[in-house]
Amino acid sequence: MTIPDKKHGLEAFRIAGLPPDFYYIPNFITAEEEASILHKIPAQRWTHLTHRRLQAHPSTLTKNNTLLAAPLPVYLTRPIIPRFKELSIFDNTPYQQPNHVLINEYKPGEGIMPHEDGNAYAPVVATVSLGGSLCLDIIAKPTSPEQTRDLEADATRLLQGLNGFTLPTRIFQEPRSLLITTGDAYRDLMHGIEAIEIDEDLNADTVANWDLVADRESIEKNGGQSMRETRISLTYRDVLRVSSAASKVLGGFGKR
């Protein structure tokens, strides 16, 4: 991709009509880079869940959401992290770059229940998609019935005013794309992936990032449908609590 100028760079990729801030960048990595990453994901590190499998790098967080400081493997950092820097994606997080990557794999018919990512992380997630396409569902957080009524009324007014989308809505994620979720969108919304084999009824009225999708043509040719294939996502985050105990010991040895 051509990196646009820093200050205005991301703005061109904002998903208009959704609460701030979501950005969708198609073709963030090349097909060669995608193939190289897919090849390097270690086959022996998967944890199997009912509807997907996953692995955490450099490791799973401890029970109190602490990351044991360790470098990320190089295939996850290059060329991706320098590109994040050019776009200033993590400039406002404590370590100014991601220190943790979750790799999730979804086969056709698999998904992830609606959830929020919570406060173990700085409120910025950068998701690189590999392999297949699918829709991420964007959902309002459940609140008390009265709050929900008030919030829905507010949200409807706001969204109609902005010519926006009412929630729930969908973001279509193509292979090699980057999705950034930050600000209110990180804090106030939930996201999930339906466990289905075909994403249907895809068009400008039902997909929030339709204008930014690179291959709209294939979907249109296919009557608004997109068949699921195996998709792997890399979710980059900056974990707030980092313990350097292990690295101090190693560092100590290193100095002898």
Ligand SMILES: O=C(O)CCC(=O)C(=O)O
């Ligand atoms: O695969 C994705 O894009 C979403 C993964 C996700 O929501 C998570 O790891 O928290």
Ligand SMILES: [Fe+2]
């Ligand atoms: Fe998530």
